[in-house]
Amino acid sequence: MELSITARQSLTAPSRPDLVRxxxxxxxxxxxxxPRGKVALRGVGKTYVSAAGPVQALQDIDLEIAxxxxxxxSGAGKSSLLRTIxxxxxxxxxxxxxxxxxxxxxxxxxxxxxxxxxxxxxxHFNLLAAKTVFDNIALPLRVAGVPRAQITQRVHELLALVGxxxxxxxxxxxxxxxxxxxxxIARALASGPEILLCDxxxxxxxxxxxxxxxxxxxxxxxxxxxxIILITHEMSVIREIADRVLVLEQGxxxxxxxxxxxxxxxxxxxxxxxxAPLQHGLPQELQQALQPQxxxxxxxxxxQLEFHGGDGLQPDLQRIAAVVGGRVRVLQxxxxxxxxxxxxxxxxxxADAPASHDWQALTQxxxxxxxxxxxxxxxADPVHSH
Amino acid sequence: xxxxLSIPIERYGNALLDTLQMVSVSGALALLAGVPLAxxxxxSAPGGFLxxxxxxxxxxxxxxxxxxxxxxxxxxxxxxxxxxxxxxxIGVWAAIVPLAISATPFFARIVEVSLREVDPGLxxxxxxxxxxxxxxxxxxxxxxxxxxxxxxxxxxxxxxxSSSAMAGAVGAGGLGDLAIRYGYQRFDTQVMVxxxxxxxxxxxxxxxxxxxxxxxxxxx
Numbered sequence: 001m002e003l004s005i006t007a008r009q010s011l012t013a014p015s016r017p018d019l020v021r022x023x024x025x026x027x028x029x030x031x032x033x034x035p036r037g038k039v040a041l042r043g044v045g046k047t048y049v050s051a052a053g054p055v056q057a058l059q060d061i062d063l064e065i066a067x068x069x070x071x072x073x074s075g076a077g078k079s080s081l082l083r084t085i086x087x088x089x090x091x092x093x094x095x096x097x098x099x100x101x102x103x104x105x106x107x108x109x110x111x112x113x114x115x116x117x118x119x120x121x122x123x124h125f126n127l128l129a130a131k132t133v134f135d136n137i138a139l140p141l142r143v144a145g146v147p148r149a150q151i152t153q154r155v156h157e158l159l160a161l162v163g164x165x166x167x168x169x170x171x172x173x174x175x176x177x178x179x180x181x182x183x184x185i186a187r188a189l190a191s192g193p194e195i196l197l198c199d200x201x202x203x204x205x206x207x208x209x210x211x212x213x214x215x216x217x218x219x220x221x222x223x224x225x226x227x228i229i230l231i232t233h234e235m236s237v238i239r240e241i242a243d244r245v246l247v248l249e250q251g252x253x254x255x256x257x258x259x260x261x262x263x264x265x266x267x268x269x270x271x272x273x274x275x276a277p278l279q280h281g282l283p284q285e286l287q288q289a290l291q292p293q294x295x296x297x298x299x300x301x302x303x304q305l306e307f308h309g310g311d312g313l314q315p316d317l318q319r320i321a322a323v324v325g326g327r328v329r330v331l332q333x334x335x336x337x338x339x340x341x342x343x344x345x346x347x348x349x350x351a352d353a354p355a356s357h358d359w360q361a362l363t364q365x366x367x368x369x370x371x372x373x374x375x376x377x378x379x380a381d382p383v384h385s386h
Numbered sequence: 387x388x389x390x391l392s393i394p395i396e397r398y399g400n401a402l403l404d405t406l407q408m409v410s411v412s413g414a415l416a417l418l419a420g421v422p423l424a425x426x427x428x429x430s431a432p433g434g435f436l437x438x439x440x441x442x443x444x445x446x447x448x449x450x451x452x453x454x455x456x457x458x459x460x461x462x463x464x465x466x467x468x469x470x471x472x473x474x475x476i477g478v479w480a481a482i483v484p485l486a487i488s489a490t491p492f493f494a495r496i497v498e499v500s501l502r503e504v505d506p507g508l509x510x511x512x513x514x515x516x517x518x519x520x521x522x523x524x525x526x527x528x529x530x531x532x533x534x535x536x537x538x539x540x541x542x543x544x545x546x547x548s549s550s551a552m553a554g555a556v557g558a559g560g561l562g563d564l565a566i567r568y569g570y571q572r573f574d575t576q577v578m579v580x581x582x583x584x585x586x587x588x589x590x591x592x593x594x595x596x597x598x599x600x601x602x603x604x605x606x
Binding site for chain 2: 086088101108112113115116118120124126127128129130131139140143144159171174187188190191195283
């Protein structure tokens with residue numbers, strides 16, 4: 001069982017949205033000063049009782065999520081962690097605190113009030129089939145007793161925010177998956193939450209729709225300064241949207257940190273396994289041609305240069321050629337930017353290089369051309385052998 | 387060949403009106419009582435949000451008791467209650483009391499099934515959005531189960547049309563009574579055939595109306 005959590009610091013200073021906060025006081029700014037929407041998990045554990053005996057789903061989770069951040073977790077269907085935050089599930093041990101209040105101590109009315117501060121969207125959207133798009137989005141406001149005129153205004157604002165102005169009177173059945181999730185987002189934002197929980201929100205969507213939903217979530221984080229906590233099993237989603245990632249392995253924290261650090265230098269096997277689909281293996285052809293010893297005749301060395309970001313080091317080909325010496329050929333390249341950090345690898349074939357190179361020296365100081373250099377082997381020189 | 391009716395046509399008309407009156411009034415009562423009963427069954431069930439297993443068990447047993455009793459027995463057994471409620475033990479109104487009482491648990495069970503089939507994800511979503519318990523009943527359970535409830539009500543009405551045939555036992559009249567008294571006891575095949583044809587038309591109309599409504603609900 002592998003799970004990961006990511007978090008993003010807010011991109012800009014959060015500008016408080018015009019949101020309905022209390023049923024009677026609308027368009028109000030939060031009354032208390034200081035940041036709100038701080039979530040802390042303290043030693044949270046969750047054990048399920050199943051036919052086969054107790055199943056430990058979560059163990060000793062300690063986590064603090066700063067206001068205005070985006071957090072994501074991926075896992076094989078486990079949403080327990082996310083669902084403890086709005087008490088859809090109660091942890092069997094430990095505490096969940098929102099703004100320093102242990103939510104287990106809340107009574108029914110306080111719990112309802114808390115949930116109005118925490119929006120939630122779902123993998124399967126969970127829209128009410130019997131209600132129109134308008135009525136779905138209006139539901140949280142109706143049950144909070146917001147006056148009708150304000151509901152109408154607010155729902156139209158939300159429809160505009162998610163780009164579905166023309167769908168107000170449609171029923172969810174008539175919408176595409178992406179449109180349904182937009183309605184879900186609008187509904188979750190209706191009561192002006194400080195936190196948005198996303199439970200595998202893009203897992204039922206195709207890649208293009210996923211991109212547009214992620215863009216919408218980014219916009220919301222940006223515009224409304226809402227803390228977004230998202231769980232997903234799709235590493236590409238985390239890479240796309242998150243700033244901090246927590247990898248869970250068998251209910252325990254395996255790794256937690258800035259996403260470029262965790263992804264750049266994965267420490268835990270679980271993280272590496274999750275990252276595997278994003279990493280390019282060597283092409284079959286090259287693998288077959290590789291030889292451990294330098295062959296007779298003209299040959300090239302095959303080097304793998306890795307970039308982990310962090311210090312602005314770029315895969316500068318001219319510089320690499322100059323430092324390595326001789327002719328440099330790119331066999332494979334996969335370079336990406338995560339949170340502005342260059343991340344990826346180059347596989348180079350180097351001919352006519354000095355017989356021995358201290359590769360380690362080329363990863364440090366002024367000479368540095370990559371964060372890590374590995375000698376993969378040798379190939380016959382294709383340029384001169386023909 | 388000209389058709390001569392063995393009994394005056396008004397008999398058929400009156401019988402039809404009696405049947406319609408019995409079925410519609412007892413159906414309406416079953417609707418009013420059955421839906422809340424089903425909601426109570428769902429919310430009191432273990433794990434339901436009222437989680438009151440004792441109430442759930444008692445309700446379940448009472449419903450099972452009424453459902454197990456044959457209608458003709460119920461009709462007689464309920465005579466004291468009927469006298470109390472309707473003020474009489476004969477006629478259409480006397481039949482409505484046992485009809486409603488037998489239809490209610492039947493309908494409640496059908497509604498219970500429809501409510502239970504509402505996606506738990508929707509209930510969870512409503513909770514996450516800050517809905518209180520009764521908000522969830524009102525905004526999630528009932529509207530989402532409506533097609534099933536309407537379908538179940540159609541079945542209940544058809545069952546009532548059938549049960550109302552026995553109401554002749556308390557002198558309530560109706561189509562079924564006509565068929566039994568003339569068609570069965572006096573071997574008047576013509577009455578039997580006409581009554582059955584009328585019942586077929588009536589049942590078909592109710593079923594078609596119900597199906598049409600369900601289809602409209604599901605297609606929106």
